[in-house]
Amino acid sequence: MKRQNFKHLECSLARTLDVVGEWWTLLIIRDLFYGIDTFDKLCWDLGVARNILADRLNKLKEQRVIEKRVQLDWRGRKRYGLTPKGEDLFQIIMTLVAWGDRWEAPKGPPVVLWHGKNRHRGRPIVICAECGETMTPRNVKPLRGPGAKRPKALPLPLRPTKV
Amino acid sequence: MKRQNFKHLECSLARTLDVVGEWWTLLIIRDLFYGIDTFDKLCWDLGVARNILADRLNKLKEQRVIEKRVQLDWRGRKRYGLTPKGEDLFQIIMTLVAWGDRWEAPKGPPVVLWHGKNRHRGRPIVICAECGETMTPRNVKPLRGPGAKRPKALPLPLRPTKV
Numbered sequence: 001m002k003r004q005n006f007k008h009l010e011c012s013l014a015r016t017l018d019v020v021g022e023w024w025t026l027l028i029i030r031d032l033f034y035g036i037d038t039f040d041k042l043c044w045d046l047g048v049a050r051n052i053l054a055d056r057l058n059k060l061k062e063q064r065v066i067e068k069r070v071q072l073d074w075r076g077r078k079r080y081g082l083t084p085k086g087e088d089l090f091q092i093i094m095t096l097v098a099w100g101d102r103w104e105a106p107k108g109p110p111v112v113l114w115h116g117k118n119r120h121r122g123r124p125i126v127i128c129a130e131c132g133e134t135m136t137p138r139n140v141k142p143l144r145g146p147g148a149k150r151p152k153a154l155p156l157p158l159r160p161t162k163v
Numbered sequence: 164m165k166r167q168n169f170k171h172l173e174c175s176l177a178r179t180l181d182v183v184g185e186w187w188t189l190l191i192i193r194d195l196f197y198g199i200d201t202f203d204k205l206c207w208d209l210g211v212a213r214n215i216l217a218d219r220l221n222k223l224k225e226q227r228v229i230e231k232r233v234q235l236d237w238r239g240r241k242r243y244g245l246t247p248k249g250e251d252l253f254q255i256i257m258t259l260v261a262w263g264d265r266w267e268a269p270k271g272p273p274v275v276l277w278h279g280k281n282r283h284r285g286r287p288i289v290i291c292a293e294c295g296e297t298m299t300p301r302n303v304k305p306l307r308g309p310g311a312k313r314p315k316a317l318p319l320p321l322r323p324t325k326v
Contacts, residue, residue, distance in 0.1 A: 012259075012264045
């Protein structure tokens, strides 16, 4: 199957998926956050084929989401690290984990996110940094922005969201 | 290419990607939030092949993320709607869009998310609902939770995150 890309779609969601939407990519990022950061450790933890892992890591390097660190581990292997662009994916990972915890974890969350100095159970939610209110389908209205190009691609809003 | 799944990975992120991680799926969900909700409109807006769209919609129905609405549009076509499980994906979409706006939109965001009654530009961030603080790689520590099964799958934390 040919790799698809969503460049033709005028939307930051499509652009984000172009960078991190491939199978394995977000799991690799998650592992890097967890400190699983050499090729062999990633391969072992994810159970992913070496050629696929190499491909994903290369693409992430090209996109400047990760970088090879000069610092070597105790066996002399190079480690991968997240760039600021990669670190910024943390919030996406938090919301993905939170949704899975709510809807796909009947036996409770496999991983608990302990948060803050006093180590309480973190419960990620999305708010608007401007006003502090939560963002829901009912109070967000998406409209064409300055980066929009073609009128065709954005027939918004067909059915305006109530605000 | 055979569809992969991440069921063997003990993690809510992997489980979420099993539901919404396939190409097109999150873009379909986004369109449903925007009110693009019939088969033909989705097909036209995304430029996706009809068989792929049908496959993704079927899977989303099986997963109870979307449902076919009895209500017909003016041309008598059935509409798709998000279930509560599907509506809950909104926060994920917000963080994906926000990241794309920050890192992949040199000419400005193609879509602006107007928020709240006074219509300011929404700026989605992830905070912890328990304490109100932001969640960052530096103040979150992932550890095995009640839903974890096999010790192998969760060698956390190899390099503990500083809290």
